[in-house]
Amino acid sequence: MFLFDAWYVAAMDRELTNLPLPIKILNERIVLYRQTDGTAVALEDACAHRKLPLSMGRIQGDDIECGYHGLVYNATGECVRMPCADRIPKRARVRSYPVVSRYGLLWIWMGSAERADASTIFRVEHWGHPSWGMTQGDAMTVDCNYLYMTDNLLDPSHVAWVHRSSFGNAACESTPVQVAASESGVIASRWMNAVEVAPIYVPFMPFQGLCDRLQHYEVRYPSHALIKAVFVPAGEGGVDAERRAAAFIMDSYNFLTPVDAGHTRYFWFQMRNVFPNDEQLSSLLGEGVKSAFEEDRAILNAVQQSFADTRTPNIDIAIDAAPLRFRRRIAQLIQQQQPQGVPASG
Ligand code: FES
Ligand SMILES: [Fe+2]
Numbered sequence: 001m002f003l004f005d006a007w008y009v010a011a012m013d014r015e016l017t018n019l020p021l022p023i024k025i026l027n028e029r030i031v032l033y034r035q036t037d038g039t040a041v042a043l044e045d046a047c048a049h050r051k052l053p054l055s056m057g058r059i060q061g062d063d064i065e066c067g068y069h070g071l072v073y074n075a076t077g078e079c080v081r082m083p084c085a086d087r088i089p090k091r092a093r094v095r096s097y098p099v100v101s102r103y104g105l106l107w108i109w110m111g112s113a114e115r116a117d118a119s120t121i122f123r124v125e126h127w128g129h130p131s132w133g134m135t136q137g138d139a140m141t142v143d144c145n146y147l148y149m150t151d152n153l154l155d156p157s158h159v160a161w162v163h164r165s166s167f168g169n170a171a172c173e174s175t176p177v178q179v180a181a182s183e184s185g186v187i188a189s190r191w192m193n194a195v196e197v198a199p200i201y202v203p204f205m206p207f208q209g210l211c212d213r214l215q216h217y218e219v220r221y222p223s224h225a226l227i228k229a230v231f232v233p234a235g236e237g238g239v240d241a242e243r244r245a246a247a248f249i250m251d252s253y254n255f256l257t258p259v260d261a262g263h264t265r266y267f268w269f270q271m272r273n274v275f276p277n278d279e280q281l282s283s284l285l286g287e288g289v290k291s292a293f294e295e296d297r298a299i300l301n302a303v304q305q306s307f308a309d310t311r312t313p314n315i316d317i318a319i320d321a322a323p324l325r326f327r328r329r330i331a332q333l334i335q336q337q338q339p340q341g342v343p344a345s346g
Pocket of ligand 1: 052066068069070071
């Protein structure tokens with residue numbers, strides 16, 4: 001069901017305060033907390049003794065104390081205090097997960113710790129570049145399996161029906177989608193020529209009139225998406241369009257963290273190559289994107305429910321080529337991964 005040897009977003013950096021934060025990822029209960037120097041720690045959220053969630057306990061300096069009988073665990077998950085006992089048994093430990101703070105997000109490695117390599121975290125191309133502006137980003141929980149969301153993020157056509165007041169317009173209804181696959185993921189894309197600019201992009205356009213518009217929908221394994229929109233004056237679309245002087249580019253980063261089979265935590269932010277320091281435009285875009293994603297959430301919650309409640313098989317159509325390719329490959333990757341047993345407890 002899930003790919004374990006991968007980095008997922010556990011939380012936004014700003015969500016983790018000085019209190020323990022309980023989360024669930026790939027069906028595993030995890031507690032996040034900060035050490036005194038601010039470094040984030042992720043431990044299995046169940047005391048080795050009577051399995052009380054450690055998130056119900058207290059942070060004690062760099063350690064966390066269970067709220068039932070006071071066992072204290074350090075950041076590696078080792079029990080370092082056991083009241084009323086002469087010695088601490090070796091098995092008194094909980095699993096700890098590698099965590100890295102990057103792009104304002106806390107990334108967690110869900111596979112074997114020795115295979116965690118921070119250089120494989122999804123790369124955000126223009127991060128920190130002074131000529132690129134960004135939205136603050138946000139998160140929501142969607143009540144569906146993450147693969148319904150990867151379907152959605154490999155489907156440029158849905159904007160014509162789901163996001164008519166933001167990302168889409170009538171121009172997005174009928175241009176066929178091209179599909180490409182690589183080692184890292186799948187891309188569904190298309191150029192639409194001499195079309196109206198869709199509503200959400202209008203305040204950002206550096207030129208007047210009709211445009212050529214690229215929709216580039218890319219999902220990389222395990223479940224992270226770059227949705228790129230490129231607008232150039234009509235007639236200038238195609239290869240190298242991004243280098244045109246009047247090009248407006250918006251890169252939308254979308255990170256999916258499966259919670260369990262029926263829920264997904266969704267994190268996002270957007271970067272743009274125009275008006276980098278315009279805070280008002282950033283919040284306008286941030287709010288517009290959030291309400292568009294609420295439109296996706298309503299659809300996806302209903303799709304999950306309807307699949308659960310229906311016995312007739314569904315059909316696939318031409319626009320499903322990219323989502324199906326992604327599903328086939330991730331199923332293979334999941335099947336090929338090493339078995340995830342109960343982690344050794346020392
Ligand atoms: S359940 Fe945690 S110390 Fe007993
Ligand atoms: Fe959408």
